[in-house]
Amino acid sequence: MSQTTEQHSLSTTPDSRHAVVIVGAGSAGIAVAAQLKRARPDLGVAIIDPAEQHYYQPAWTLVGAGLFKPEQTRRATRTLLPSGIEHVAQAITHIDADNKLAILADGRRIGYQALVIAAGIHLDWDKIAGLSETLGQNGVTSNYRYDLAPYTWELLRNFKGGTALFTQPATAVKCPGAPQKALYLAADHLRRRQQTAELHFYTGTGALFGVPFYARALEQVIAHYKAQPHFGRHLVAVDGPARIATFETTVDGQTQREDVHFDLLHVVPPQSAPAFIRESGLGDGGGWLDIDKHTLQHARYADIFGLGDATSTPNSKTAAAIKEQAPVVAANLLARLDGKPLTAAYDGYAGCPVTTSAERVLLAEFTYGGVITPTLSLDPRVPRRRYGWLKKFYFPFYYWNILLKGRSRPAQHTPRNYPDTLPTIQP
Structure with missing residues (x-):
């Protein structure tokens, strides 16, 4: 922590205060912000992120194969934020969890009742x-x-x-x-x-x-x-x-x-978790945000929640995981603000569409413990053209128009059993 940040963090008087502060304007942060505002339009929410551009990163693999244009994956961050959200275009340097303060690179202190850390992963x-x-x-x-x-x-x-x-x-x-x-x-x-x-x-x-x-x-x-x-x-x-x-x-x-x-x-x-998580005393032994893998609430600070790639949850770090995590964080955070028990639970769902060729995708879906939980009953080990269409067209549409808009849909994946014998694999 820099000397300037340390000096500011000694003060417990915030420069501004919000009911909810979200660190990170990636898919996880924006999805939670949108769901919170849909549930409670008058809720005071601020989102901290210096990035001017937001990227649909799952399509970069397709860009690398000449199947997608790079400009299709980029939009201005400000155009994606829900109405009524305050955008604080600064980097986060420290979280003073004991005094409920987020310390910014410019020295400002942002107070919160509840904090969501969706800071992504560091390359x-x-x-x-x-x-x-x-x-x-x-x-x-x-x-x-x-x-x-x-x-x-x-x-x-x-x-x-x-x-x-x-x-x-x-x-x-x-x-x-x-x-x-x-x-x-x-x-x-x-x-x-x-x-x-x-x-x-x-x-x-x-x-x-x-x-x-x-x-x-x-x-x-x-x-x-x-x-x-x-x-x-x-x-x-x-x-x-x-x-x-x-x-x-x-x-x-x-x-x-x-x-x-x-x-x-x-x-x-x-890749690793952002350094401020570890330096703020919020990480586990590996530096990842230490949260309960079901409620997504911090292990030691009840007013902090987390989702996305920066957390300790033992699931694959995918956009599909965020799709299932965002409703859990939104519901449990609101319950915390209301003094009610946390009842929403994340089951570890992740979806990984493995592009095996220009036309076919193997759609791997699973939950905690490697339980196989496809959305459809088709054998998920088989690369399919219909999944290739989902990867190229539906998933980008879903990302921009449903996930980032806070339009949560009920989970449709379910545990299924398949024969041990491998089916015919045609990439």
Whole structure:
């Protein structure tokens, strides 16, 4: 915490006060704000976020495959905020939870009765040596940035053959299927052009997907494209001009390094919770916002709630999870303000539409503990064209016109059983 912030946080007198303060104007923050205002139009709500632009990030994978225009994923933040919301266009630096104060980068102190932390996830580009210096050139790209997803498509269009590497860190990441989506869409593009390439997927994790039911299906997808998976491999350095990626792995307690040549490198950086959560004493052991996984209320401060990628809940960090979390936070926060018991509960639902080709999507849906809970009764391990249509057209519509408008819909997913035998997988 800076000296200026520390000096201001010593004062317990707020510069302004609101019934509800929301940190973050991403999908989670705006969705909760909209639901609160729909429920109580007169409720005083402020949302803190310096970002002028809001992005529909799930479509960046499609941008990287030439299936979506980048400008379709961006809108001005101010145009998305609900009427009656005060937008505080500043960065948050500290939460004084004992005195119910949010401390801003300019030193202002915003008081609250209830606080919602929806601050998203931090992308740690600089934890990979040499990466920041070469991103956007030398064949190094990432669909995890708005300005780089078009470069992914440029590299694919101009690819003349050789070796293409795709990486995933061992840390939690937003949309854990996205690293594979980049691989599958690239492989499908090369297949359509009848162009051969050596494809590799380097992941710091031990499996293609955290839910074995879906991991087995994705093993068939990656095998179909003759791509080679490498597990327990961490990208630690990139030499762009030399086209060398360096990976580390641990064997028998010994760290080993491997230098791999590439012609195209798609990187997903390590990711972590925003630092202010840990520095404010609100995090768990890993720095994530420490909340109850069902009520989404903070473990130690009853007037703080959280949702989205910055939290400790053991679910996949996806927009589909936010769709189910936002109504829970809104309902329980209002109950807290009214002095009533918290009755709304989040079941850990997450949906991950894994784009296996330009036309097909494997729609993985599950709740806490890896319980398989599809919305439809169709076997979710099968990539389908109808899900491809949902990914390209319906999900963006739902995001802009339903989720961000606070138009909550009843959950439709349900536990279902399927045979152990894998169905026919056609990416």
